[in-house]
Amino acid sequence: MRRPGVRPVLIVAAVLFGVAVLGIGLVRAATYDPPGAGPVAAAQAGPGVPGRCGNVPVRAARELRGMWLTTVMNIDWPSRPGLPKEQVQAEYRGWLDLAVSMRHNAIFVHVRPSGDAFWESKYAPWSEWLTGRRDGRSPGWDPMEFMVAEAHARNLEFHAWFNPYRGTQPAPSGPGADFGKLAPGHPLLKHRDWAISYPEGARARLYFDPGNPDARRFVEDAMLEAVQRYDVDGVHFDDFFYPYPEGGGHEFKDDASFARRADKSQGRADWRRANVDTLVREMSERIRQLKPWVKFGISPFGIWRNAGTDKAGSDTHGLESYDAIYADTRKWVREGWLDYIVPQLYWAIGFDRADYAKVLPWWSALVKGTGVQLYIGQGDYRVGEKGPWSRPDQLDRQLTLNDRYAVQGSVHFSAKQIRRDKLGAVSRYRDHHYAAPALLPTMRRLPARAPAAPRLVSARQAGGTVELDWQPGPGPEPASWALYRVDGAAADLVAAGRAGAKVADPSPPAGGAAYCLSALDRSGNEGPVSAPRDLSP
Incomplete structure (x- = not known):
């Protein structure tokens, strides 16, 4: 170097x-666009458009x-x-x-x-x-x-x-x-x-x-x-x-x-x-x-x-x-x-x-x-x-x-x-x-097999975090997941992890929130998001 x-x-x-x-x-x-959080955009077009969490769009930096x-x-x-x-x-x-x-x-x-x-x-x-x-x-x-x-x-x-x-x-x-x-x-x-x-x-x-x-x-x-x-x-x-x-x-x-x-x-x-x-x-x-x-x-x-x-x-x-x-x-x-x-x-x-x-x-x-x-x-x-x-x-x-x-x-x-x-x-x-x-940004050259929408099975408070259990959808096995939390007019990415890792929001709001989950293939292509799961006090 x-x-x-x-x-x-x-x-x-x-x-x-x-x-x-x-x-x-x-x-x-x-x-993202408050200053400094990095480029934030609506979910990318192409394989596996994540779409909406309930009635609001999902947003993630790529x-x-x-x-x-x-x-x-x-x-x-x-x-x-x-x-x-x-x-x-x-x-x-x-x-x-x-x-x-x-x-x-x-x-x-x-x-x-x-x-x-x-x-x-x-x-x-x-x-x-x-x-x-x-x-x-x-x-x-x-x-x-x-x-x-x-x-x-x-x-x-x-x-x-x-x-x-x-x-x-x-x-x-x-x-x-x-x-x-x-x-x-x-x-x-x-x-x-x-x-x-x-x-x-x-x-x-x-x-x-x-x-x-x-x-x-x-x-x-x-x-x-x-x-x-x-x-x-x-x-x-x-x-x-x-x-x-x-x-x-x-x-x-x-x-x-x-x-x-x-x-x-x-x-x-x-x-x-x-x-x-x-x-x-x-x-x-x-x-x-x-x-x-x-x-x-x-x-x-x-x-x-x-x-x-x-x-x-x-x-x-x-x-x-x-x-x-x-x-x-x-x-x-x-x-x-x-x-x-x-x-x-x-x-x-x-x-x-x-x-x-x-x-x-x-x-x-x-x-x-x-x-x-x-x-x-x-x-x-x-x-x-x-x-x-x-x-x-x-x-x-x-x-x-x-x-x-x-x-x-x-x-x-x-x-x-x-x-x-x-x-x-x-x-x-x-x-x-x-x-x-x-x-991660997706690359057109790489193989693309975006997984189906997963299903959020349960959500619970666990200390200072919110933990969620999920099941993958049919079709290609996911390599990783992305967790979105509804905040006003959009659902923003709050955590991501490998398919075998625990799904959790590390800093949930005190008043509870609704969550959606998506699954991604190895190349970062994202499938549609799950139905929302609400965790309210």
């Missing part, structure tokens, strides 16, 4: 080891709300490598409980940070950020199965976050480019011709060569292994394909690969972009063949190209991912290879080189009519920095702009910053924009 100009891993390394992170002279970090849970260098979780299973699990549950308290409905977990794995893989060694060892030995349990099950129990979508081409992390935090320090069985030991070291010296790491078709197929297989074996809801990449330029004259040494494999009409840059395009296209196709209900999304650097370089670009003056890291993010959207895109817009409103208020409309216009959903990567980690980030309202104002441009969700970087809540900024945007729960 790239911060504006400096990767978070390098930021941490700089703090821990006193490494000066070099700039590259571009964009760098020096770098937006993705999530956070990145970073494992590399133990930035978020686990808090340190080599912890016992019970502590690792307890910490993870704590992060999920934080997500629930924020009224999130998705989590993005780093499961392949550096050519390693948080599951027992035949393609990659166990991650040392989990085990505390670089010997490839199993921790003795299945973290992925646990992580997915715990997320689903809380009605959170689980997006498995992969870094395709990174093979190692730099020393001293990782093995760097030293083959002798790789875990036994590491694929780059067996296939050294797949490995490219970049940059040089202590900051070097090994990459799988994106230009080598065998290496590309291998990393695809490694990621799809997790999709095949686990009940993930999404496959997620951030912005690490070809490495960001480090400056200092360092070159990514793929000369031999380029000479052997490039079409004679291709320059180096076009060839590299074609290699990344192929990875993205093939992953899209293979995920859809393997599990068509699994979503595929990427979180790229927030600038495709500047308008000064390309009139189709954004009104910015920063690093261009198209040219610097060979990521043609605009093409991926236009070709429909993605289900969602999450540009990392980690800049303040009014920032001269990349103004949030100018970059956001560019992305909104790009996705229009494509069927690709736009979520925004929000820079929670920047709160407390000098300038506009020293005020607690920056993220709040950005989410307000998101509503104006019909953004369909936000993902916050990262979990630790949400928990810290510097300046009260997180609490502020939660109360203003996430005051009520939200259902």
